[in-house]
Amino acid sequence: MEVLLALTPQYINKIKHGLLAIMAFLLMSIYCPSWAEVTIEKLTEDVLVFDQGENRGLLIIGNKGIAVIDPLNQQVVIELNRFIAKNYKQRVTHVVYTHSHWDRITGGEVFKKQGAKFIANKECRLFLSGNQNPNVVEPDVYFDRTYVIELGNQTIELSYFGPSHGECLIAVQIQPARLLFIADLLNTKGPSFPNDPTLPYLRPATLIAVLNAMEKLAETNDINSFIGGQSSANILGSIETISEQREFWQLVQSTAEEAEKNGNVDLNNFIAMGKIDLEPFQKFHNYNQEDLSNILRRYTSFLNMGR
Amino acid sequence: MCISTVSHAMQPAPETIAESEKTLFGKLKLWEIEKISPHLYTYRYTFYRNFFLIGEDGIILTDPLTVEAAKILDTELRKISDKPIKYVAYSHSHWDHISGGQIFKDQGAEFVAHQKCQENWLNNPNPNVVKPDIVFDKTYTISVGTPSLEMHYWGPSHDNCRVGFLIRPDRIMFIADDANPPNGWNMLYGAGLADTYIFNLVPFFLQAEKLAEREGVESVIGSHMSFDKNPMNLVSGTIGSARVIKEQRLFYQSVIEAVEKAMANGIANKNIPDYLIEQKVLADKIIGYDEAKMKVLYKRITNFLITGE
Numbered sequence: 106m107e108v109l110l111a112l113t114p115q116y117i118n119k120i121k122h123g124l125l126a127i128m129a130f131l132l133m134s135i136y137c138p139s140w141a142e143v144t145i146e147k148l149t150e151d152v153l154v155f156d157q158g159e160n161r162g163l164l165i166i167g168n169k170g171i172a173v174i175d176p177l178n179q180q181v182v183i184e185l186n187r188f189i190a191k192n193y194k195q196r197v198t199h200v201v202y203t204h205s206h207w208d209r210i211t212g213g214e215v216f217k218k219q220g221a222k223f224i225a226n227k228e229c230r231l232f233l234s235g236n237q238n239p240n241v242v243e244p245d246v247y248f249d250r251t252y253v254i255e256l257g258n259q260t261i262e263l264s265y266f267g268p269s270h271g272e273c274l275i276a277v278q279i280q281p282a283r284l285l286f287i288a289d290l291l292n293t294k295g296p297s298f299p300n301d302p303t304l305p306y307l308r309p310a311t312l313i314a315v316l317n318a319m320e321k322l323a324e325t326n327d328i329n330s331f332i333g334g335q336s337s338a339n340i341l342g343s344i345e346t347i348s349e350q351r352e353f354w355q356l357v358q359s360t361a362e363e364a365e366k367n368g369n370v371d372l373n374n375f376i377a378m379g380k381i382d383l384e385p386f387q388k389f390h391n392y393n394q395e396d397l398s399n400i401l402r403r404y405t406s407f408l409n410m411g412r
Numbered sequence: 413m414c415i416s417t418v419s420h421a422m423q424p425a426p427e428t429i430a431e432s433e434k435t436l437f438g439k440l441k442l443w444e445i446e447k448i449s450p451h452l453y454t455y456r457y458t459f460y461r462n463f464f465l466i467g468e469d470g471i472i473l474t475d476p477l478t479v480e481a482a483k484i485l486d487t488e489l490r491k492i493s494d495k496p497i498k499y500v501a502y503s504h505s506h507w508d509h510i511s512g513g514q515i516f517k518d519q520g521a522e523f524v525a526h527q528k529c530q531e532n533w534l535n536n537p538n539p540n541v542v543k544p545d546i547v548f549d550k551t552y553t554i555s556v557g558t559p560s561l562e563m564h565y566w567g568p569s570h571d572n573c574r575v576g577f578l579i580r581p582d583r584i585m586f587i588a589d590d591a592n593p594p595n596g597w598n599m600l601y602g603a604g605l606a607d608t609y610i611f612n613l614v615p616f617f618l619q620a621e622k623l624a625e626r627e628g629v630e631s632v633i634g635s636h637m638s639f640d641k642n643p644m645n646l647v648s649g650t651i652g653s654a655r656v657i658k659e660q661r662l663f664y665q666s667v668i669e670a671v672e673k674a675m676a677n678g679i680a681n682k683n684i685p686d687y688l689i690e691q692k693v694l695a696d697k698i699i700g701y702d703e704a705k706m707k708v709l710y711k712r713i714t715n716f717l718i719t720g721e
Contacts (some may be wrong), residue, residue: 206719231568237611239533241720267535271721294544303604303708305715310536315699370507373601403606410506411536 130387167256170198179212268308293342296349302396361404467556470498482512504574505589507599528573592654596659617661
């Protein structure tokens with residue numbers, strides 16, 4: 106009798122919800138890495154950086170609203186939400202995606218419910234439309250070249266210069282702090298070898314033009330420092346890193362061109378490493394000869410394909 | 413390495429009508445032209461292949477390959493037909509397939525490609541690659557009388573503008589750089605999947621399969637020479653069963669599923685390639701399984717599942 110009583114539609118719904126919660130928890134434990142600690146640090150009174158694991162995002166606090174640049178993931182969003190509620194009267198009005206990679210942009214639903222506007226470059230649409238990842242809030246605004254967010258005493262200008270790291274990476278300019286936020290293309294330590302030498306997201310055809318445009322943007326706006334998307338001891342990197350990183354990629358490309366010209370490329374597009382001068386590469390952070398071989402292989406493919 | 417010809421039941425038997433005197437290596441000629449049907453021909457230059465159609469109203473060429481390859485093709489073409497070259501159709505935007513078309517442009521040919529190919533050209537022009545004149549979004553058909561060529565775009569896949577070709581009335585398909593007969597389970601040449609839109613690979617091939625089924629396509633022409641198993645032989649791969657389209661889809665699908673499963677089993681992302689290799693996942697399925705390449709491929713797929721790209 107008790108059992109029958111318990112199985113009223115109301116109880117069935119409770120069981121369903123309970124089961125769904127358990128399933129969701131199990132899925133989360135399967136697909137989410139064990140969460141690392143979230144830290145939030147003030148860079149200036151209005152620009153805050155938050156880190157979790159290897160990734161870094163930004164909070165820009167304006168007197169008319171708050172912008173989150175790359176929410177990272179659900180756990181970070183919960184922490185940010187708690188932090189903002191405790192310390193500020195303003196709410197999150199804008200969430201900016203610097204590019205389309207899910208490891209930086211899941212979990213924004215909390216801010217969506219608060220009415221925040223989600224913004225990304227229009228080339229991100231290919232990867233973000235159609236609910237490809239249910240944990241990524243789809244942008245409300247897909248902009249083309251530039252987009253300006255006014256938060257009262259803070260202005261954020263988003264600029265797109267073409268494919269570079271993925272299809273839709275943008276530069277985020279923060280004024281009046283005179284800062285740039287450039288995720289995943291630069292290392293604040295200085296010009297470096299990339300983390301993944303197979304360069305899965307690199308767009309060599311437009312990369313140099315993008316870096317040139319970023320240099321120009323910094324120069325025009327008298328910007329001396331940038332913030333990178335990877336957490337590291339240095340929050341700020343020198344703006345010269347942009348041109349030095351460009352020189353790195355130009356060196357990679359000219360080395361690949363030279364090897365092609367001299368017939369030092371095998372059928373699998375690998376360069377005979379014994380026949381190239383490694384010395385110019387050794388000054389770059391994270392130098393590694395095996396990585397260089399893979400990086401050059403991507404560039405010989407690029408020279409053959411144009412992409 | 414030895415070279416053999418693989419014949420498949422119900423497949424058209426290509427007839428060599430011209431070949432180079434020079435060899436590429438072994439007995440393999442530098443280039444050859446094969447006749448598939450009264451109006452359909454294939455042209456292999458080194459490891460690459462295109463096809464062309466000769467109709468009452470003119471000629472449709474595809475992928476001119478390289479400046480040298482196009483020059484040879486032009487000379488040989490004149491021995492086969494005096495019809496005008498009306499169109500050159502690009503299968504995608506990679507220069508190793510579409511360079512050298514100027515010789516045909518000079519004869520008045522119009523160049524047709526998906527609109528994204530034109531954008532790619534504008535982003536990174538190459539003096540050896542003719543800019544497409546006619547661009548389209550979803551499908552486009554060019555005809556020279558009896559034979560015609562349908563170009564189908566199913567979203568980004570291998571580059572952002574690759575199309576599937578359907579040759580009529582032969583009902584033969586061509587998907588550049590993938591689906592090379594005789595096997596769709598062959599180890600990939602570029603395991604890093606540079607310039608590949610992984611999220612749409614399986615949907616792309618499902619669409620190709622659907623078209624093949626709807627149109628009764630039984631054969632595909634390979635854009636590359638290929639290899640076969642037992643023993644591992646380099647094979648011509650000119651034409652073969654349309655099942656390679658499905659096999660190619662299953663290849664990508666299985667690799668993605670293997671990585672998803674490893675993630676679901678709690679394997680740390682950075683350990684997934686080594687774990688899958690150690691477990692010999694797909695080792696018996698993939699022809700020419702190469703551990704070094706599989707490591708790169710698994711790493712690429714892991715990155716895809718983390719980032720969505």
